Amino acid sequence: MDLLSNLSLGFSQALSLQNLAYCFIGALYGTVIGVLPGIGPVVGISILLPITFTLPPVSAVIMLAGIYYGSAYGGSTTSILVNAPGEASAVVTCLDGYEMAKQGRAKAALATAAIGSFFAGTVATAAIMLLALPIARLGLRFTPAEYFALLFLALTLVGTLATESPVKGLYTTLIGLFLSTVGMDLQTGQVRFAFGSPWLLEGIDFIVVAIGLFAISEVLVQAELIHRFGLQKREQISGQYWITRDELKQSFIPYIRGTVLGFLVGILPGAGSTPATFFSYAVEKRSSKHPEKFGKGAIEGVAGPEAANNAANQGALVPLLTLGIPGSATTAIMLGAFMIYGIQPGPLLFEKNPDFVWAIIASMYIGNVILLILNLPLVNIFAKLLDLPAALLYSMVLAFCTLGVYSMRFAIFDVYLMIIFGIIGFFMKKHDYPAAPLLLALVLGDMMEQGLRRALTLSNGDWSVFVTRPICLVLLGIAAVSLVYSMSKSLGKRGGPS
Amino acid sequence: MNAKKKKSGLGFDGYVALATILGAVFLIVDQYRMPTPSIPQTLGPGFVPIAVLMGLVFAALLVLISSLRGERKPDKADEPESQTSPAAYRKIGLVVLGLLVYAVILIPVGFIISTALLILWEARIFQKGRWIRNLIVGIGFSVLVFYLFVHVLEVMLPEGILSF
Numbered sequence: 001m002d003l004l005s006n007l008s009l010g011f012s013q014a015l016s017l018q019n020l021a022y023c024f025i026g027a028l029y030g031t032v033i034g035v036l037p038g039i040g041p042v043v044g045i046s047i048l049l050p051i052t053f054t055l056p057p058v059s060a061v062i063m064l065a066g067i068y069y070g071s072a073y074g075g076s077t078t079s080i081l082v083n084a085p086g087e088a089s090a091v092v093t094c095l096d097g098y099e100m101a102k103q104g105r106a107k108a109a110l111a112t113a114a115i116g117s118f119f120a121g122t123v124a125t126a127a128i129m130l131l132a133l134p135i136a137r138l139g140l141r142f143t144p145a146e147y148f149a150l151l152f153l154a155l156t157l158v159g160t161l162a163t164e165s166p167v168k169g170l171y172t173t174l175i176g177l178f179l180s181t182v183g184m185d186l187q188t189g190q191v192r193f194a195f196g197s198p199w200l201l202e203g204i205d206f207i208v209v210a211i212g213l214f215a216i217s218e219v220l221v222q223a224e225l226i227h228r229f230g231l232q233k234r235e236q237i238s239g240q241y242w243i244t245r246d247e248l249k250q251s252f253i254p255y256i257r258g259t260v261l262g263f264l265v266g267i268l269p270g271a272g273s274t275p276a277t278f279f280s281y282a283v284e285k286r287s288s289k290h291p292e293k294f295g296k297g298a299i300e301g302v303a304g305p306e307a308a309n310n311a312a313n314q315g316a317l318v319p320l321l322t323l324g325i326p327g328s329a330t331t332a333i334m335l336g337a338f339m340i341y342g343i344q345p346g347p348l349l350f351e352k353n354p355d356f357v358w359a360i361i362a363s364m365y366i367g368n369v370i371l372l373i374l375n376l377p378l379v380n381i382f383a384k385l386l387d388l389p390a391a392l393l394y395s396m397v398l399a400f401c402t403l404g405v406y407s408m409r410f411a412i413f414d415v416y417l418m419i420i421f422g423i424i425g426f427f428m429k430k431h432d433y434p435a436a437p438l439l440l441a442l443v444l445g446d447m448m449e450q451g452l453r454r455a456l457t458l459s460n461g462d463w464s465v466f467v468t469r470p471i472c473l474v475l476l477g478i479a480a481v482s483l484v485y486s487m488s489k490s491l492g493k494r495g496g497p498s
Numbered sequence: 499m500n501a502k503k504k505k506s507g508l509g510f511d512g513y514v515a516l517a518t519i520l521g522a523v524f525l526i527v528d529q530y531r532m533p534t535p536s537i538p539q540t541l542g543p544g545f546v547p548i549a550v551l552m553g554l555v556f557a558a559l560l561v562l563i564s565s566l567r568g569e570r571k572p573d574k575a576d577e578p579e580s581q582t583s584p585a586a587y588r589k590i591g592l593v594v595l596g597l598l599v600y601a602v603i604l605i606p607v608g609f610i611i612s613t614a615l616l617i618l619w620e621a622r623i624f625q626k627g628r629w630i631r632n633l634i635v636g637i638g639f640s641v642l643v644f645y646l647f648v649h650v651l652e653v654m655l656p657e658g659i660l661s662f
């Protein structure tokens with residue numbers, strides 16, 4: 001069968017000693033950044049990117065993918081033991097996970113999170129396998145016009161639907177698009193908005209922006225939080241058993257529901273894993289015979305959302321791999337990384353480099369097994385990371401960020417730019433300006449511009465190409481409706497007397 | 499700052515929007531002054547930047563309108579419990595200052611010494627005391643990372659005054 005031969009091809013690559021090693025490093029590093037509060041996958045991958053440039057692309061992407069799904073495993077540890085979610089997608093796990101830890105059931109909470117993540121990760125990888133080829137084949141029929149429309153739709157959805165304030169989401173999306181135009185134009189060589197700076201000729205690197213907006217700003221936020229609330233203590237991992245048969249039984253149905261829900265939500269651009277976790281929690285609470293137990297240590301409240309989180313992460317890889325369209329800040333970073341390695345994700349990737357794609361898919365099965373081992377019997381070791389003094393942790397994060405940005409092209413200019421984006425990011429966080437749309441627009445901006453110009457060159461400057469092709473019309477139509485709807489809703493909404 | 503902001507009606511968002519509009523208009527004018535490229539293009543290099551900047555003006559206007567009408571729900575910074583106090587701003591300023599100084603001295607002084615100093619400085623902002631521990635961790639960290647980058651990953655890092 002087509003699928004099986006592809007998969008065995010993938011495994012034969014993924015099981016090479018070198019790729020296994022990188023898969024392990026990725027899973028390990030992903031767990032660490034997931035556990036460490038304030039450092040998520042966006043930052044973790046950005047810091048590491050410059051030193052992966054010399055790796056073979058397959059190994060590098062296997063490692064990045066490991067970091068990507070590994071961080072979701074580690075995130076639950078922090079939620080359960082410290083009640084401090086590292087990412088928005090781990091907020092829900094705090095509700096019942098931390099309660100369980102306080103009742104001395106930390107082990108069961110950690111176990112159900114790890115097993116649920118493993119279940120969801122594995123099932124969702126299988127789903128990617130089944131969906132990837134048909135979607136990639138559909139994508140093959142896309143012309144530059146359709147690509148432009150698809151990118152436009154992804155940006156619109158991320159900017160306006162996935163944020164609390166669509167107006168501010170639109171604003172940061174456009175800032176990101178503007179930043180993407182800085183530097184030399186690829187087609188004509190004309191320099192735009194560089195203001196005589198030789199460092200801006202190559203444009204503004206998304207790594208600098210990502211580290212500034214996501215990492216530096218987070219350290220600044222933490223400086224304020226620690227100033228105000230002091231340091232937080234963690235719960236100990238106590239108890240004799242990891243998880244009882246009954247607890248596993250209670251978790252099983254939530255795993256399945258969480259996985260299906262999460263995967264479906266994850267595929268949609270702009271949704272991401274956070275709504276998937278909230279959604280799953282609501283479903284579990286509603287379908288429970290004892291909804292009053294939720295928030296007081298119900299194991300289903302950990303099992304469902306954790307499965308949903310991982311499934312959504314995997315789901316988001318479907319549009320990324322098959323169409324080259326990222327739907328979140330993390331997948332945008334992944335896309336940027338792919339392009340640095342000279343890989344253009346999209347339908348052609350499946351045609352031209354099947355060994356590459358299938359090696360990554362195979363590595364995800366392996367990675368999830370590694371992560372289960374790392375996060376269940378060995379979770380004690382990672383929990384020790386939480387005892388690391390915050391003062392040292394954040395100082396080292398600042399040093400690593402600078403190192404990551406500097407080692408890209410050895411330019412102190414980039415370090416200053418990172419600091420500026422860090423300060424901007426701090427105020428964006430304080431005033432609810434979402435950073436993810438900005439980053440996504442920065443990564444996609446160039447592709448969109450090239451797509452638009454190529455589409456118009458092909459049509460001899462005829463703009464009607466965007467409305468006469470049915471797929472284009474539908475995609476742009478959805479984008480327009482969501483844009484108008486969210487803007488009018490956001491502007492028409494009357495707030496309270498405050 | 500926050501008290502003043504409520505009285506004037508033009509809060510943080512309002513100032514951001516006005517600054518954006520001014521900046522975008524300046525950049526649009528700047529872009530129009532660009533020479534047209536010699537290669538004939540269906541869509542020249544100026545089209546997308548100008549379209550994006552016009553979109554940005556529009557988005558900034560929306561931010562301004564919603565800020566003036568006060569229709570959005572108050573953001574986090576408006577709630578008293580999450581207002582940044584002057585003492586906290588001082589701390590944040592010190593963190594940024596440390597980074598800026600680090601950027602300035604990184605090349606002349608070298609990676610090892612400047613990174614150890616950065617860690618010592620930043621750790622002091624987060625937590626008082628523990629000088630000896632921080633110093634040991636700072637030096638250990640920077641030596642380890644330097645060795646890892648230069649000798650294992652073969653990424654050049656500035657040696658500065660320790661070069662010999």
